[in-house]
Amino acid sequence: MSCFIGKKAINNTMIGLKNLEYRGYDSSGIAYIKNNKINIQKEIGKIENLDKKIEYDENVNIAIAHTRWATHGKANKSNAHPHKIGKITLVHNGIIENYEKLKKDLASSYEFKSDTDSEVVAALIDSLYNKYKDMKKSLSKALKLLKGSYALVIINDDLKDSLFAVRKDSPLIVGEQNNEVMFASDIPALLHFTKNYYLLNNNEIVEANTQQLKFYDSNLKLLNKEKFFYDDDCEVISKQGYEHFMLKEINEQPYIFKKILDTYVKDGKVLDMFDISKYDEIEIVACGSAMHAGYIGKYYIESLAGIKTTVYYASEYRYQHHFFNSKNLVIVISQSGETADTLAALKLAKENNVDTLAIVNVYKSSIAREAKYVLYTYAGIEIAVATTKAYMAQSLVLLLLALRVHQDSNIIKYLCKIPNLLLKYINKNYRKYALTISKYNHIFYIGREVDYYLALEGSLKLKEISYIHSEAYPAGELKHGTISLMDKDKLVIAVVTDDDVKDKTISNLKEIMARGAKVLSITNNLENLSDYQIEIEENNLLTPFFVMVSMQLLAYEVAKIKKCDIDKPRNLAKSVTVE
Numbered sequence: 001m002s003c004f005i006g007k008k009a010i011n012n013t014m015i016g017l018k019n020l021e022y023r024g025y026d027s028s029g030i031a032y033i034k035n036n037k038i039n040i041q042k043e044i045g046k047i048e049n050l051d052k053k054i055e056y057d058e059n060v061n062i063a064i065a066h067t068r069w070a071t072h073g074k075a076n077k078s079n080a081h082p083h084k085i086g087k088i089t090l091v092h093n094g095i096i097e098n099y100e101k102l103k104k105d106l107a108s109s110y111e112f113k114s115d116t117d118s119e120v121v122a123a124l125i126d127s128l129y130n131k132y133k134d135m136k137k138s139l140s141k142a143l144k145l146l147k148g149s150y151a152l153v154i155i156n157d158d159l160k161d162s163l164f165a166v167r168k169d170s171p172l173i174v175g176e177q178n179n180e181v182m183f184a185s186d187i188p189a190l191l192h193f194t195k196n197y198y199l200l201n202n203n204e205i206v207e208a209n210t211q212q213l214k215f216y217d218s219n220l221k222l223l224n225k226e227k228f229f230y231d232d233d234c235e236v237i238s239k240q241g242y243e244h245f246m247l248k249e250i251n252e253q254p255y256i257f258k259k260i261l262d263t264y265v266k267d268g269k270v271l272d273m274f275d276i277s278k279y280d281e282i283e284i285v286a287c288g289s290a291m292h293a294g295y296i297g298k299y300y301i302e303s304l305a306g307i308k309t310t311v312y313y314a315s316e317y318r319y320q321h322h323f324f325n326s327k328n329l330v331i332v333i334s335q336s337g338e339t340a341d342t343l344a345a346l347k348l349a350k351e352n353n354v355d356t357l358a359i360v361n362v363y364k365s366s367i368a369r370e371a372k373y374v375l376y377t378y379a380g381i382e383i384a385v386a387t388t389k390a391y392m393a394q395s396l397v398l399l400l401l402a403l404r405v406h407q408d409s410n411i412i413k414y415l416c417k418i419p420n421l422l423l424k425y426i427n428k429n430y431r432k433y434a435l436t437i438s439k440y441n442h443i444f445y446i447g448r449e450v451d452y453y454l455a456l457e458g459s460l461k462l463k464e465i466s467y468i469h470s471e472a473y474p475a476g477e478l479k480h481g482t483i484s485l486m487d488k489d490k491l492v493i494a495v496v497t498d499d500d501v502k503d504k505t506i507s508n509l510k511e512i513m514a515r516g517a518k519v520l521s522i523t524n525n526l527e528n529l530s531d532y533q534i535e536i537e538e539n540n541l542l543t544p545f546f547v548m549v550s551m552q553l554l555a556y557e558v559a560k561i562k563k564c565d566i567d568k569p570r571n572l573a574k575s576v577t578v579e
């Protein structure tokens with residue numbers, strides 16, 4: 001969401017919304033006050049569709065806009081935000097868990113026009129406002145009745161010079177500059193306007209108009225909030241000549257790698273970033289690519305620091321049985337720092353008095369603030385939905401945690417050469433391999449141990465941006481079922497770099513080729529292993545970083561050949577703040 005109070009509100013709101021486009025959505029809408037009347041415009045599909053319909057008016061000074069990623073109800077105009085009911089117009093991110101009960105209670109007084117939980121929130125606030133005739137009091141009461149997650153920005157027909165906002169477990173930040181205020185779900189929406197911002201804690205209430213910006217706790221006690229300054233480079237939000245953000249972000253990796261080393265390594269030693277050696281066991285919890293980085297972390301932590309490490313999907317972890325003990329460390333990994341399942345898993349660990357360490361990219365995000373300890377990945381703003389640089393940064397920070405215990409000077413020396421070596425793999429031409437891949441409808445990625453962990457991410461990258469069905473398997477598991485699918489219509493992409501298990505994987509490749517399927521190997525093995533081969537010249541413990549880059553570019557090229565919307569793949573969201 002992107003909401004503005006101040007000069008040129010429609011323009012500012014829409015720029016903000018466009019800068020959040022990368023987060024994924026399927027409809028959009030805006031409400032603004034003109035000639036003392038609320039105007040609402042909603043469209044399905046791209047923001048351009050909305051943009052074309054808006055009558056821009058530079059004199060409008062209050063607007064709230066939203067991009068919706070359908071949860072309750074289809075992606076259509078009536079379900080798109082803003083929702084207006086009674087005197088309340090609002091935009092909402094999050095999910096209201098008790099909306100059905102609330103809707104039933106409110107049904108005799110309101111006629112609902114959408115299937116959304118958000119419209120029910122608007123009705124609830126309106127009913128409270130009718131009773132208390134005080135907006136802040138109504139919001140404070142609403143907080144106690146709503147269950148679930150929400151970031152809400154609200155206009156009240158009786159108070160058309162103000163915006164009100166509240167949040168719980170869904171991100172919302174407040175930018176401020178010269179008595180103008182912007183509410184948004186993430187920093188990129190603000191940066192064209194200001195670098196000064198406030199962070200909201202759960203259940204805080206904000207009242208903004210052009211004279212004042214006030215923060216209250218849930219009991220309406222006035223708060224004195226700390227103002228932050230975003231001091232990263234604003235230019236990051238442009239593609240800087242690259243065709244896609246994803247390609248730009250892949251190309252940034254050598255610099256980010258160096259930045260992370262500059263932060264955590266000095267004089268050939270890993271600094272005292274965090275000591276994992278005091279724990280008997282580590283649990284890594286995350287979602288998507290962050291979880292795949294967790295596996296790379298497991299490989300390094302177990303092989304270098306000798307600490308047993310288990311990796312979990314956050315969405316499973318939060319509902320599983322646990323045997324927490326004080327010698328365990330729970331590491332949560334998240335680019336956005338807002339992923340709902342990861343945040344819930346973190347809270348669960350905290351409630352059980354286990355030490356928690358967050359590896360996070362977004363400064364002061366919810367996960368960064370909730371964890372006992374935090375390490376940042378310094379990857380800068382990532383716009384492409386499919387993560388690349390953040391995943392590599394997470395993997396590197398995990399490796400450094402392991403090296404902090406096992407200060408192997410040879411590995412650390414070699415680490416410093418990686419940024420340059422990465423360039424070689426970034427500049428390689430993957431198109432001919434991509435052309436081959438693009439002809440298949442089903443792809444299997446395989447590998448063993450760290451090669452399997454890399455395969456997991458390679459496969460996810462390919463399927464999310466090219467829409468080709470792809471699955472990753474431990475090479476040894478193929479025989480237990482999946483090999484029955486092997487025929488001339490299948491392509492297997494094999495990662496074969498780990499000396500300890502290489503020979504075993506090579507035998508699996510032979511079995512696959514004997515059944516008519518084609519094999520593309522990504523390997524540092526110099527022999528001719530398969531039908532197609534992408535060569536990795538490096539062969540050591542750090543080879544995974546070169547494989548990562550090669551697989552990212554491979555997926556990127558396939559998606560390009562297939563003319564997919566690379567930066568904004570269908571149905572996906574960059575930051576998944578709902579369960």
Ligand code: G6P
Nearest residue numbers: 287288289290334335336339387
């Ligand atoms: C979404 C994104 C993925 C990301 C995952 C976890 O699914 O599309 O790219 O890996 O969320 O996100 P996080 O922000 O917690 O790393």
